[in-house]
Amino acid sequence: MSGAPFARAETIAVGSELLALGRVDTNSGQIAARLATLGIDVVARSVVGDHAGHLELAVRTALQRADLVVLTGGLGPTDDDLTRQAVASALGRSMHEDAEQLARIEARFARRAIPMPAINRRQALLIEGALRLDNPNGTAPGQWIDLGAQAIALLPGPPREMGPMLEGLVEGPLATRVGRARTRSRGLKVAGRSESAVESTLQPLYAEWRAQDPPIDATILAALGRIELHLFVRGEDEASAVTALETAIGAAADALGPAVYTTRDESLEELAGRLLREAGWRVAVAESCTGGMLGARITDVPGSSAWLDGGLITYSNALKTALAGVPAALIAEHGAVSEPVARALAAGARARCGTEVGIGITGIAGPDGGTEAKPVGTVFIAIETPRLAACRQARFVGDRAVVRQQSVSAALDMLRLALTGLDPIGEAR
Amino acid sequence: MSGAPFARAETIAVGSELLALGRVDTNSGQIAARLATLGIDVVARSVVGDHAGHLELAVRTALQRADLVVLTGGLGPTDDDLTRQAVASALGRSMHEDAEQLARIEARFARRAIPMPAINRRQALLIEGALRLDNPNGTAPGQWIDLGAQAIALLPGPPREMGPMLEGLVEGPLATRVGRARTRSRGLKVAGRSESAVESTLQPLYAEWRAQDPPIDATILAALGRIELHLFVRGEDEASAVTALETAIGAAADALGPAVYTTRDESLEELAGRLLREAGWRVAVAESCTGGMLGARITDVPGSSAWLDGGLITYSNALKTALAGVPAALIAEHGAVSEPVARALAAGARARCGTEVGIGITGIAGPDGGTEAKPVGTVFIAIETPRLAACRQARFVGDRAVVRQQSVSAALDMLRLALTGLDPIGEAR
Numbered sequence: 046m047s048g049a050p051f052a053r054a055e056t057i058a059v060g061s062e063l064l065a066l067g068r069v070d071t072n073s074g075q076i077a078a079r080l081a082t083l084g085i086d087v088v089a090r091s092v093v094g095d096h097a098g099h100l101e102l103a104v105r106t107a108l109q110r111a112d113l114v115v116l117t118g119g120l121g122p123t124d125d126d127l128t129r130q131a132v133a134s135a136l137g138r139s140m141h142e143d144a145e146q147l148a149r150i151e152a153r154f155a156r157r158a159i160p161m162p163a164i165n166r167r168q169a170l171l172i173e174g175a176l177r178l179d180n181p182n183g184t185a186p187g188q189w190i191d192l193g194a195q196a197i198a199l200l201p202g203p204p205r206e207m208g209p210m211l212e213g214l215v216e217g218p219l220a221t222r223v224g225r226a227r228t229r230s231r232g233l234k235v236a237g238r239s240e241s242a243v244e245s246t247l248q249p250l251y252a253e254w255r256a257q258d259p260p261i262d263a264t265i266l267a268a269l270g271r272i273e274l275h276l277f278v279r280g281e282d283e284a285s286a287v288t289a290l291e292t293a294i295g296a297a298a299d300a301l302g303p304a305v306y307t308t309r310d311e312s313l314e315e316l317a318g319r320l321l322r323e324a325g326w327r328v329a330v331a332e333s334c335t336g337g338m339l340g341a342r343i344t345d346v347p348g349s350s351a352w353l354d355g356g357l358i359t360y361s362n363a364l365k366t367a368l369a370g371v372p373a374a375l376i377a378e379h380g381a382v383s384e385p386v387a388r389a390l391a392a393g394a395r396a397r398c399g400t401e402v403g404i405g406i407t408g409i410a411g412p413d414g415g416t417e418a419k420p421v422g423t424v425f426i427a428i429e430t431p432r433l434a435a436c437r438q439a440r441f442v443g444d445r446a447v448v449r450q451q452s453v454s455a456a457l458d459m460l461r462l463a464l465t466g467l468d469p470i471g472e473a474r
Numbered sequence: 475m476s477g478a479p480f481a482r483a484e485t486i487a488v489g490s491e492l493l494a495l496g497r498v499d500t501n502s503g504q505i506a507a508r509l510a511t512l513g514i515d516v517v518a519r520s521v522v523g524d525h526a527g528h529l530e531l532a533v534r535t536a537l538q539r540a541d542l543v544v545l546t547g548g549l550g551p552t553d554d555d556l557t558r559q560a561v562a563s564a565l566g567r568s569m570h571e572d573a574e575q576l577a578r579i580e581a582r583f584a585r586r587a588i589p590m591p592a593i594n595r596r597q598a599l600l601i602e603g604a605l606r607l608d609n610p611n612g613t614a615p616g617q618w619i620d621l622g623a624q625a626i627a628l629l630p631g632p633p634r635e636m637g638p639m640l641e642g643l644v645e646g647p648l649a650t651r652v653g654r655a656r657t658r659s660r661g662l663k664v665a666g667r668s669e670s671a672v673e674s675t676l677q678p679l680y681a682e683w684r685a686q687d688p689p690i691d692a693t694i695l696a697a698l699g700r701i702e703l704h705l706f707v708r709g710e711d712e713a714s715a716v717t718a719l720e721t722a723i724g725a726a727a728d729a730l731g732p733a734v735y736t737t738r739d740e741s742l743e744e745l746a747g748r749l750l751r752e753a754g755w756r757v758a759v760a761e762s763c764t765g766g767m768l769g770a771r772i773t774d775v776p777g778s779s780a781w782l783d784g785g786l787i788t789y790s791n792a793l794k795t796a797l798a799g800v801p802a803a804l805i806a807e808h809g810a811v812s813e814p815v816a817r818a819l820a821a822g823a824r825a826r827c828g829t830e831v832g833i834g835i836t837g838i839a840g841p842d843g844g845t846e847a848k849p850v851g852t853v854f855i856a857i858e859t860p861r862l863a864a865c866r867q868a869r870f871v872g873d874r875a876v877v878r879q880q881s882v883s884a885a886l887d888m889l890r891l892a893l894t895g896l897d898p899i900g901e902a903r
Contacts, residue, residue, distance in 0.1 A: 064506065064516055065693055077493065087493055089528055091520035099518055099539050106535040110528050264494055330766075330787065336773030337759075337766025340787040344765030347841050347874055355793040357786065358759065358769040364784040364827060368797075398793055412776050445776055 048193055050224030053088045054080050055111035057103050059119035059128050060202060061094035072117040072200075072207050079211060083219075084226040084279055085113060095119065100131035104197070108135070112195050113222070118202030120185035122164040128199055129170055129188070136190070136197075138173040142166070146177055150184050175199075176218060182206045189218045196222065225281040231290040232275045233308045235301055236458040240267040246300050247274070254293055259286075261293050269447060270454025271313065303467050306458065313457045314342050320464035321352035321402070326430070328460070329398030330356035331369045331390035333381065333407040334424065339453045354398045359390065369393030369405075380419070382407050384436045387425035391436075395429050402463075403429045404456050408439075410448045424452045428459050428469055435459070437470040477622055479653030482517045483509050484540035486532050488548035488557050489631060490523035501546040501629075501636050508640055512648075513655040513708055514542060524548065529560035533626070537564070541624050542651070547631030549614035551593040557628055558599055558617070565619070565626075567602040571595070572615075575606055579613050604628075605647060611635045618647045625651065654710045660719040661704045662737045664730055665887040669696040675729050676703065683722055688715075690722050698876060699883025700742065732896050735887065742886045743771050749893035750781035750831070755859070757889070758827030759785035760798045760819035762810065762836040763853060768882045783827045788819065798822030798834075809848070811836050813865045816854035820865075824858050831892075832858045833885050837868075839877045853881045857888050857898055864888070866899040 056077065058070040070092055077087040088110055093103045100119070107114040119128030133140050147169035154161040168185050171177060178187030178198075183206040188199040198214055200207050235243055244265060254261035259280040266273040276293050280286045298305045307316050321328055330339045337358045343349055359365040362381050366373050371389040379385045390405025408424025415421035422443070427436040437459060441451040459469040485506065487499040499521055506516040517539055522532045529548070536543040548557030562569050576598035583590040597614050600606060607616030607627075612635040617628040627643055629636050664672055673694060683690035688709045695702040705722050707715045727734045736745050750757060759768045766787045772778055786797040791810050794800040800818040808814045819834025837853025844850035849869070856865040866888060870880040888898040 064519065068695075088525065089520060089522045089532065090493065091518060093518045096517065102535060102538055103518065106531060109531055264491075266497075332766070332769075334773075335770065336778075336782070337761070337769030337785065337787065340761075340766025340789075341764065341770050341878075344763075344789060345875065345878075349765075350789055353765070353789050355787040355789040355797065356766065357797070358766065358784040360769075360773060360779055360782050360784040367828075368784065368786070368826070397797070399796075446774070449770075449774075 048191075048222060050226075051085050051112040051196070051219075051222050052224075053111045054085050054113040054115060055107040056087060056090040057100075057107060057114065057116045058090070058092045058202070059095070059100060059116055060092075061096075061125075063092045063118070064094050070117075071204055072202065075204070075208065076115050076117070076211060079215060080113075081228050081277075083215065083223045084228050085223070095125040095127055097127045097131055097134070100127055101135045104132055104135035108195060108197075113198070113219075114195070115198045115200065117200045117207055120168065120187070120199060120201045122162070122167050122184070126167070129167075129172060132188075132190070132197060132199060133172045136172070136192075140170040140172050142169050143171040143177060144169075146171070146186055149179075149186075153184055178210055178213060178217075180206055180210055182209065187214070189214065191218070226279050227281075227283070227286075228277055228279045229283070229286045229290060230275055230277045231294045231308070232273055232310075233294055233298055233301075233305050234313070235272040235274070235304045236270060236306050236313060236454060236461070238272055238301070238304045240265060240272055243272045243274070243301065247297060250293070250296055250300060257289065259289075261289060269450045270458075303462065303465075303471070306461055312346075313454065313461065315346050317457050317460045317464070318343070318346045318349055318352050320461060324401075324464055326401035326464075327352055327354050328402040328404065329354050329394040329400040330456075331359055331365075331394035331403065331405045332356065333359050333365065333390070334410045335406050335408075335449050335452050335456075336360055338449055339404065339406060339456055342453050342457065354400050356394055356398065357390075365390065365407075369397060382409055382419055382423060382425060384425050384427070384438060387427035388429070388434065388436050391427040391429040391434070401431055402460070404460065406452055406456055408448070408452055410445045410452075412445060422448050424448065424455075426452060426456045426459060428456075428463055430463055433463060433469070435463070435469045477620075477651060480514050480541040480625070480648075480651050481653075482540045483514050483542040483544060484536040485516060485519040486529075486536060486543065486545045487519070487521045487631070488524070488529060488545055489521075490525075490554075492521045492547070493523050499546075500633055501631065504633070504637065505544055505546070505640060508644060509542075510657050512644065512652045513657050514652070524554040524556055526556045526560055526563070529556055530564045533561055533564035537624060537626075542627070542648075543624070544627045544629065546629045546636055549597065549616070549628060549630045551591070551596050551613070555596070558596075558601060561617075561619070561626060561628060562601045565601070565621075569599045569601050571598050572600040572606060573598075575600070575615055578608075578615075582613055607639055607642060607646075609635055609639055611638065616643070618643065620647070655708050656710075656712070656715075657706055657708045658712070658715045658719060659704055659706045660723045660737070661702055661739070662723055662727055662730075662734050663742070664701040664703070664733045665699060665735050665742060665883060665890070667701055667730070667733045669694060669701055672701045672703070672730065676726060679722070679725055679729060686718065688718075690718060698879045699887075732891065732894075732900070735890055741775075742883065742890060744775050746886050746889045746893070747772070747775045747778055747781050749890060753830075753893055755830035755893075756781055756783050757831040757833065758783050758823040758829040759885075760788055760794075760823035760832065760834045761785065762788050762794065762819070763839040764835050764837075764878050764881050764885075765789055767878055768833065768835060768885055771882050771886065783829050785823055785827065786819075794819065794836075798826060811838055811848055811852060811854060813854050813856070813867060816856035817858070817863065817865050820856035820858040820863070830860055831889070833889060835881055835885055837877070837881060839874045839881075841874060851877050853877065853884075855881065855885045855888060857885075857892055859892055862892060862898070864892070864898045 395403025411421035824832025840850035
């Protein structure tokens with residue numbers, strides 16, 4: 046049986062533990078992202094505790110808003126696992142024991158040479174008219190209930206069980222209920238710009254994109270030291286969607302200029318690593334206020350031993366001198382947080398580690414140590430390569446963690462600019 | 475007017491942007507945590523897009539489950555800001571313009587010498603019978619609607635506006651609707667143990683705690699390299715709750731032994747810093763596979779210049795020799811990932827940086843570089859102090875990021891054990 050394509054979905058994550066301190070429901074986001082590629086929008090999502098009445102109400106409510114309702118969790122064998130019963134009650138349907146599923150559960154226990162606890166029988170209960178969705182990674186099967194104009198999916202809660210079953214759902218029963226339209230996306234990433242600066246640069250393009258047929262939707266995501274632009278287009282024809290996205294990303298990249306560091310799915314540290322490898326250069330760091338964070342971030346990338354040799358963590362002034370060779374007199378004259386010391390750290394990293402590129406960072410991360418002339422957030426970042434030496438004075442706004450992370454992102458961006466032949470501090474001026 | 479105390483709450487976060495890629499609703503968790511301290515449980519939470527019908531339905535649904543409904547977001551001045559109207563419709567009430575609020579909004583714009591856009595008038599609309607909740611950080615006021623047995627709160631979406639207004643709500647209109655019972659909590663943190671090991675050690679205690687009057691609830695949170703136990707007790711009498719929690723935490727700490735590193739609200743790196751300061755010792759690191767992460771984590775703590783001097787990032791073998799003085803012959807004989815090299819790194823960090831304590835880390839973080847004898851996840855962590863020298867061989871399971879983070883946590887735990895006079899590798903044996 047195949048009906049009209051679904052447009053609106055709602056997810057319900059079941060489990061009181063998901064409402065407790067520090068627990069996160071990751072399933073709903075994963076489901077929303079997957080459905081979005083199929084052109085199905087999630088219009089609401091909820092988390093409901095293990096309470097039969099509350100759950101039944103959630104299902105009834107979702108059926109008033111959405112074509113497709115996806116529940117995750119509450120399919121275990123205990124008294125707290127109420128999803129099957131709640132959906133059956135909401136639909137006014139009965140449940141029956143599925144002999145084949147019961148045999149599977151028994152076989153699973155037999156393979157582990159454990160007698161099946163009586164309560165696990167409950168996991169063989171299917172809602173009247175439901176299609177069983179096999180769970181290769183657990184005892185709880187999923188269920189798919191086709192209601193004609195709507196459908197309900199029940200998936201298990203553990204993400205490693207849910208993930209493969211979601212794919213099975215998309216390839217299987219959901220496939221006939223998806224229209225030919227797909228949502229496709231492209232993105233770009235910007236360093237060293239505020240969200241509002243990016244927004245205002247792109248404002249005229251937004252209007253153009255919205256007026257196109259099909260329209261292009263834009264979303265801006267701001268992270269520390271990084272702004273991402275994501276463009277989405279929904280349509281049936283892949284070629285024209287790809288072309289429209291390509292053109293729009295190109296226009297956005299032109300408008301934003303060299304602040305755009307990539308239009309691929311790569312991080313700043315991956316890009317910097319790739320550029321270093323292409324240049325045949327290696328890098329070393331000398332870090333004061335970041336205490337090793339820049340080295341850590343560069344080595345987050347697998348294979349980074351091909352472009353990073355190592356570095357110096359010069360937190361104390363004595364080690365700035367002993368490890369990086371910064372003259373004590375220079376520190377005494379200008380202060381540890383100064384352009385000359387940052388430049389000496391970059392040069393020292395390069396010389397002591399024998400690399401082509403050296404980066405030095407010194408600053409005041411806070412919360413203490415700020416002065417009127419050099420408030421918390423003042424950071425000097427220097428780079429030295431065989432072709433250039435440069436230093437940027439930044440004043441980051443935020444707490445200690447923010448200042449440190451911004452410092453590392455700014456250093457990586459200077460490295461990226463230097464390696465692409467651009468002025469490493471031109472963008473920040 | 476004051477009614478029966480509230481027991482069950484539901485939160486509704488409003489805004490289509492919260493359903494989009496990568497956006498997170500942080501308000502609901504903050505509200506749940508604050509209400510929990512007042513003995514009010516959140517039984518469901520949802521995120522609903524900017525759609526009048528969907529929102530009205532969400533409010534009606536929540537009123538069937540909860541005594542207290544807290545909505546955040548959708549109080550702005552645009553056509554997409556539908557929360558006021560949706561709540562009014564759900565209750566069958568009208569709205570009126572609040573002259574005092576309109577004057578406040580006008581004054582706010584006047585202070586910034588901007589004419590008030592006509593659409594901002596909408597933010598002066600109050601639902602019939604609502605109490606206005608002032609917003610010191612924005613133009614959108616909140617609203618409080620007392621329904622007798624139930625109540626609805628409307629709060630703005632931006633967290634910096636929502637947070638202070640939530641406190642105002644708790645101190646103000648909500649104060650009369652809170653029972654005398656409070657939920658109080660205590661916790662402890664464990665290093666170097668798996669979640670299941672902690673669970674099975676605590677299992678007998680769980681049963682005892684549940685049987686107590688009032689019962690103690692336990693929650694285990696697992697993070698990388700850290701397990702947290704949180705105990706909760708709900709009751710009217712503060713003294714007996716505090717005593718019950720104290721006794722229970724003591725019993726849990728006894729059962730878990732030296733793997734418990736703190737019963738305070740402090741991180742492993744904060745604890746290690748405090749212990750170093752108490753000992754009057756300073757530390758230096760020499761990091762290979764972690765590339766600076768240990769230095770970064772130690773310096774996450776404000777004031778860490780009092781106990782960390784710095785360190786060496788010795789990613790390449792050449793720098794292990796040049797910076798940390800590890801003999802090239804030692805590397806050639808045992809391999810860079812070996813106990814002798816880890817010990818030499820710790821000794822080298824100590825000697826080159828002139829500190830009392832040195833820590834060395836060398837390992838295979840992956841995804842490549844593993845061998846049959848030393849698979850990915852093999853990490854040697856060495857510590858040297860004026861009193862001892864020790865090295866632990868670990869085999870961490872997980873991807874590159876997990877192996878690196880576990881390595882850093884294990885190193886900090888060895889430091890903590892060494893500083894408290896315990897065997898730094900006894901716990902891991």
